[in-house]
Amino acid sequence: MTSMDIPYSQISSFVNSSFFQKLSQLKLNKYRLDDTDKAIVGSVDFKFIGKNQPTSLSVDESSFNDNITYTHAQFPVKGILKNLNTVEDFRKVDKNEFLQSQGLVVHKSIQDRSCLKDLSKLTQFFILSFSDLKGFKFIYWFGFPSLVSRWKVNKLSGLTESQIEPYESKLNEWLNARLPIEQKQAFIIDNLEFKPFEQLSSFSPDDQLSIGFIDTSSILNKCSTQLRNILYMLAYYGFENIKVYNFRFNNTTSFTLDITLAEPLTSEPKTTGWERTAQGKLGPKLADIGALVDPARLADQSVDLNLKLMKWRVMPELDLDIIKNSKVLLLGAGTLGSYVSRVLLGYGVRHITFVDNGKVSFSNPVRQPLFNFTDCLEGGAPKAETAAKALKLIFPLITSQGYNLEVPMAGHPVTDEKRQYEDYQRLVTLIKEHDVVFLLMDSRETRWLPTVLCNVFDKICITAALGFDSYLVMRHGNLFNTEHIEAEENSHRLGCYFCNDIIAPKDSTTDRTLDQMCTVTRPGVALLASSLAAELFVSILQHPLKSHAPASLHDNATVLGCLPQQLRGFLHNFETSKLEANNYEYCSACSIQVLNEYKSRTWDFVKDALNENNYLEDLTGLTKVKQESEIAEKKFQEFENGLEFSDEDSEWIN
Template sequence: MPVLQFTPQSSLVQPGFWNELTRLKIDILKLSDQSIPISGSYTPGRWIIDRESGNEIALNGSLSLSAESFDLQIKPPQHSVPAFGTLKNYNTIEEFKAANKAELFNEVTQDIWNATTKTNDPNQLSRFLLLTFADLKKYKYYYWFAFPAFVVKPAWEIDESGWMDSNTKIGHEGLLSIWQALQNVSIPLPYFLIRPSSKSPFEIGKLEDFSSFFANVPEDQRIVSFVDPSASPQNPGWPLRNLLTYLRAQFPDSTRKLQVICWRDVEVPTSGKPWRSRFGIVAIDPSSNMTSECPTAVGWEKNAQGKLGPRLADLGGMMDPTRLADQAVDLNLKLMRWRILPDLNLEKISNTKCLLLGAGTLGCYVSRVLMAWGVRKITLLDSSRVSFSNPVRQPLFDFEDCLNGGKPKAECAAEHMKKIFPGVDASGISLSIPMPGHPVPVGSVNQVKEDVKRLEKLVDEHDAIFLLMDSRESRWLPTVLGAAKGKIVINAALGFDSYLVMRHGARSSLVPQGTARLGCYYCNDIVAPADVSMMVIFKQGLAVVIASKSLTDRTLDQMCTVTRPGLASIAAASAVELLTSLLQHPLGLHAPPPTPQQNEPPQAPTGESVLGLAPHQLRGYLGQFRNMLITGAAYDRCTGCSDLVLNAYEREGFDMLLQAFNEVGYLERLTGLDKLYNEAEDTLEAVHWDEDDDDDL
């Protein structure tokens, strides 16, 4: 008789499977290459009509994997039967290529053999192996399936009549009774038994119940069946190989000759169409016996070129580019967590909503670094427009933005951020920040009140506030709002070749007991911010303040912050890194600064933040390529963060702010600095100055 030939099993991996593997790799597996269980399903072979020729085309059923394949409890789709397997994902293409595939294949083969001879579990007969390498940056997936099937010697043979139309042997009523019985099974059966029944032509049973189900059934009336993924008229599908081995191993005395139905009917055929299932009688040499050792097996799937080798699924072209960019940003950060900082809480950083006051040089660089950290919500606020001097220093603008008077800076910067990374929720707002010492005209009070209300709302809606403006007094109102609302406030300011980056401390009522309160940008000042710039010099041990106009009547060289070109990017990056270090500290806003001993390398410990220290102030000197970590205590008469100012703001609201804007000296009177200033003046008047010293001054 002819040797039994089989149609090899094929695979079909849906894009959802690769998406789920990507998520699993990034969030759970990380660098692990441990084997994980998965499930798939396959359907019987099917036939479709060619629209052009009208002829039928046979299509084999493939083993299908989907996004649900990682959940072993999910039921297979309608008309499908389950198959279980093992996935092993490698971290590099080199590891994937160098994997000991024979060893892995033999492990799965042994599992099938154990189910065949020891555990009597037919569900394991269709086990498969899947090796993968996921190139997550390019959305390319290399994979190779194996469907281990035993090689039995001598081989099974098919009766001389071959595979025939099942209707010829079983009849329409018999096939209909089998089909109806299969519909009543709660869990689809990949393999099942068939016997005559007194109630209907046939009834079905489970494969593992072979002995009891066929106890009183003559051998010539026993039928074994399986869901056949093959559509070939003469070659049954791959699952039959292991089914026959299972029967020979479990029931050697009654399985030398078997009646087999290759079940291929998912629905009852309509009038004039045939049943698709095939019937055949297979036999094996009666003298052959199964040994206790696991037989050899075959089953590696061939690639698209018909050779033994892996396949490639390239989903980059069909994926939404925005989603690709979003996942790529996360991947770069998660690689850092996998390899270096397993305790890094990236979600806390990405979920932090940041408000940037100032969209100039500092604002542009801060935005870029925040996006690199995966921050998704960034709002920029600025009142100026892009000028021709900006693009070379401010990386979110180009020449076209300067034309026709220039685009509004905040909106333009947000637009460019979305072009760089579409996944960022960036918005720009044109708004002037009212400042103390800059009186509000009567006709503009309502507009300023609305501007303040809008700024208050923005502060409420964000978690971290960056002060990136180019004047001292413009930082006052955000300092007050940030302190009053308990927000993280990060301040950055530039000199010619030096910079200051600092975090503001919390208000006194929020500081944990026993913890020193850290100062804000104004805590070292002895006068309130106003439309003046101050220079403090020391004369015979006493501080002398020289004041001039800060924003009005400035000359051209005073209109811009004149700094070394590389300074802003250093300060901006330091400001963002200070924020991320603070967010990773268990105390967050209340994280203590490093002690003086911690400031000096190499003894500097990592501190309680997984990213290292969370200093109060960082003062950098580019001329010396040197940084200093400074801790400044809060001042109880500070015009920005003291309780005197915050309580007045919370009590009087906009009226208090308007008074600060309009009245020179108001903040000094409110905090008591006026008395301190008068005492200093009295002291200076009591000092005798030599004329020579005056000339030097």
């Protein structure tokens, strides 16, 4: 037959959508702004190939792993991924220069002969890409660097069954031999013996060299492009007459090629290998995987996106996992509860529980963003359950539940002990099950029992309270040793919401006018307090001592800055003050006396606090403090009344 160039079939890429999903995760969490080359691996199948198909290189999520187990019908292919940070960076890359640089990597492995021990260095690939993580779109371009060497085919012959039969058992032995899989796609044939290319130095370039090549294409009488670099290598080492046995396992005819080097190699190797599009043009491809991925999973990745971008440049030390994994209990599902929950969602919190015993009224939806008009109909939907459902509509993967229960309130006598005891037990269980508790209720007395429980069970506790044009946001101090409370008697710890009070909480809800029953505040106050409460929670989690962290106004208290205890804001002059108050030894909620009494008597203690107006004051010593104060005031008045001034004294005083 007339001599001709070697007929090659080009390699095509197959990218599983899981590859892009994994790339998204790595770009977001690990690579960030690092656009240096990343090692990846693909695979080519040499047995189970469709009819008349070119070599197909596959990549998926496992391509980023170091150790992959391949099937008996696959060869691994090493590659690199260069993922650029912007689409402009992708466009600016000199594609020819980049391809030539990858060809030089292959050429170097030939020069230093390292390819003889690892043939995968001759079949490398690369991906140049840009990842649009917000749009879940990926621009990518595969390349298969092939060093150009010109050979002429003197003879191309198909192998009949009888001709290939002597090689079949040898092929099976070769594929099952205890050699690295990278060595097995090509080999030297010496009198029906298969030998690795490591033994190439035993053969003379002056003789015709017979090699075997396990083809990964099924196109009739065309070799996979993977053969190109093997032939270039042989030409570089001086072999100019070669017989190629092109073996196939895919029900297409194996064949042989008798070839001769047509032209000497150039001093500067030329490289080809950019993949073409389906239309046969040179250019990148676009993968839009948004439609292929479960929408809930897309939402999950998107929620994390903005947060993890913080770690790229602004705050690499920010611990997002501790925020995401925190279980948060919101006591109150009204204005504050609605806004706090939305900020927590924005921070990636995945577990939010609501407690409230109210129903949605017609005045609520405009101020409480988790509710809408239909929630007000038919007497109003339960707030806690409705709020939880609303969060799931916003983000389906959140774990959120609502509990319609009444928090036992100090100074409010027990009226239905069975129901109230059940509510108490449920509250205790919920606080135990969560890491952080927000006190977002309307009245002071509803905050009392949760304050006690958070200290007993060592839970982070944050209070937000509103006035007409003011707000308070504070974190409660906790005992360092909840097992031995008496050891904490002289310890210095931050105070709680009740530590500035000289009276115990009492019934403040009975006999109130309409303006006292409704939360009358400037609408923006709730948003300010809610956002600060949620931000305070995040800052606490960044401190190693968590709920035991001291108040600090220094900017380096945490990676986010200072860590105050109290924030008091006033809209009439638009000021916010950072304050600190230590535990009050006679506090009705966090004093040693109260905590000890709760631990020893639990519900019985709570009942006494509910039923007896002066019980907490007598227990803590507030009664005695008030009595001593009254005596001191009386004596002072008597002292003032008993003073007699002369005219001279009066003149001096004036």
